[in-house]
Amino acid sequence: MNPGLTIVLLGNSGVGKSASGNTILGRQAFVSKRSFKQVTTKISDPETETVFGKRIAVIDTPGIFGSERDVQRCCQEVLQSSTPCLFLVVIKIDRFTTEQMNAVEAAIRVIGRDKLKHSYLLFTGGDVLDNELEDFINEDPDGALGRYVEMFGGHHVFNNENGGQGQVRELLLKSGHLEDAAADLPERRIVLLGLPGYGKSASGNTILGSKKFKSESNFNAVTTQTVSASAVVDGRRVTVVDTPGFTPGQVLSLKNLFYEIMKSIAEASPGPHAFIIVVKIDRISEADVILYEMLPKLFGRDAHKYVMILFTYGDQLGDQNIEELIRSHKCVERLVSEFRYSVFNNTKRGDRVQVKDLLGKIDVMVTANNGEHYNSEMFYDVQPLDVQPLDVQPLDVQPLDVHPLDVQPLDVQPLDVQPLDVQPLDVQPLDVHPLDVQPLDVQPLDVQPLDVQPLDVHPLDVPPKDVPPKDGPSLWEKFVLWVNALWEELKEWFKEMICILEKFLSKERQCYARVV
Incomplete structure (x- = not known):
């Protein structure tokens, strides 16, 4: 039976190629161990397994340094086959050294730059990755790793220690070699509730298989608002809603819990399948007890249908059995008797x-609920406060004894209006005396006629120059003629001005005579 996909693992020695092949196949098909010597010394025969309904063949190769020609021949044979192929260039999560860079360059030469669309960069060591893979790539100081990532068809990370098959499914989905059947599987929406420092955010990251929520080991609330994240987990889409941790003071307020759950229902629209109450396995405080006692008030009689308990810090159990620890706390024992529980x-x-x-x-719980999820109508039907109905007695209302008013008519007397005694005004005529107006003493102006003497102007006596005769007057002669003509005009103008001035003085004398 021909495989539906051939995967070829490439890279340097000791980066986890064989372990990645075992993770993909779900069994120990290749020898994988920590060693200073090269474990895989030759190109392996294809190991075949059915993974998520797809027949997959995996080929492991030795370290690419020293075997580049043989590996290239193998890759060309795979490319010439009619079977779809995927080349995985394996890099260990660590500082991107020159040796790792040279290994990637060798793999690119083997595959061919034009075939990189069929290739993925596969990072191993996901169990020691503190942040998201994208953060690790962007933290490379030289930026070389990011440039190589852009050259390939995609990139992925494997946790070969205990990552499970979910990461394999995600790789096949991302690379386009597996149809997304998650849409046909029932989705699960989960809301995490509890006190700060109990591991709500860390539990959300564990469920989704990657770091989606900020998580720190302290008792302060790292999550300050209701947030959600989704991922494909074991073939289905899972959405987790992380809520702020309630401080002990807030836990005492049922109103705060009520509003926080309302917000989480909206974030998990159309509604969550389960509310997970996160409890720290070795720390049961008074605030926990108060919170547990409020659960029936918050969810009503249907609380057991939608609420689960998740004990965190399971690593601190040691040799102690979880059932023994539960029996040591009466409050927890009563809680577990009402709700399902799990340990993380x-x-x-x-x-x-x-x-x-x-x-x-959660699936068992959803099946018991006929596949229904929790919704806001269920929550609103529950009284958030324990309110007792008031015993209200009807009021004994007696009719008022109303008598008609005894209105007496007013004794109105007519007003005795006396006529006013108006005396005529004694108006005396004003004693007006005529004004004593004295005529102004106007002295006649002593205006003397202007003694204008005519100017004694003699025409210019210009001796003729000894100039040879020319046709017509010379320039100088023209100038003399112009000056003489101008002088005649000026004399006429002066005469007119003297006449005008004499007429003006004559009129002034006549006016003065009339005034006097």
């Missing part, structure tokens, strides 16, 4: 068994 060790995020156990119990 968030230090082993790759342990998918604990996640499958939790999702399996």
Whole structure:
């Protein structure tokens, strides 16, 4: 039977190629161990397995340095085959050294730059990755790793210690070699509630298989608002809603819990399948007890249908049995008798068994609820406060004895209006005396006629120059003629001005004579 996909693992020695092949196949098909010597010394025969309904063949190769020609021949044979192929260039999560860079360059030469669309960069060591893979890539100081990532068709990360098959499914989905059947599987929406420092955010990251929520080991609330994140977990889409941790003071307020749950229902629209109450396994405080006692008031009689308990810090159990620890706290024992519970060790995020156990119990709960999820109408039907109905007695209202008013008519007397004694005004005529107006003493102006003497102007006596005769007057002669003509005009103008001035003085004398 021909495989539906051939995967070829490439890279330097000791980066986890063989372990990645075992993770893909779900069995120990290749020898994988920590050693200073090269474990895989030749190109392996294809190992075939059915993974998520698809027949997959995996080929492991030795370290690319020293075997580049043989590996290139193998890759060309795979490319010439009619079977779809995927080349995985494996890099260990660590500082991107020159040696790793040279290994990637060698793999690119083997595959061919034009065939990189069929290739993915596969990072191993996901169990020691503190942040998201994208953050690790962007933190490379030289930026070389980011440039190589852009050259390939995609990139992915494997946790070969305890990552499970979910990461394999995600790789096949991302690379386009597996149809997304998650849409046909029932989605699960989960809301995490509890006190700060109890591991709500860390539990959300464990469920989703990657760091989606900010998580720190302290008792202060790292999550300050209701947030959600989604991922494909074991073939289905899972949405987790992380809520702010309630401080002990807030837990005492049922109103605060009521509003926080309302917000989480809206974030998990159209409604969550399960509310997970996160409890720290070795720390049961008074605030926890108060919170547990409020659960029936918050969810009513249907609380057991939608609420689960998740004990965190399972790594601190040691040799102690969880059932023994539960029996040591009466409050917890009563709580577990009413609700399903599960245990998480968030230090082993790759342990998918604990996640499958939790999702399996949620599936049982959803099946018991006929596949229905919790909704806002159910929540509004529950009284958030324990209010006792008031015993209200009807008022004994007696009719008022109203008598008609005894209105007496007013004794109105007519007003005695006396006529006013108006005396005529004694108006005396004003004693007006005529004004004594004295005529102005106007002295005649002593105006003397102007003694204007005519100017004694003699025409210019210009001796003729000894100039040879020319036709017509010379320039100088023209100038003399012009000056003489101008002088005649000026004399006429002066005469007119003297006449005008004499007429003006004559009129002034006549006016003065009339005034006097």
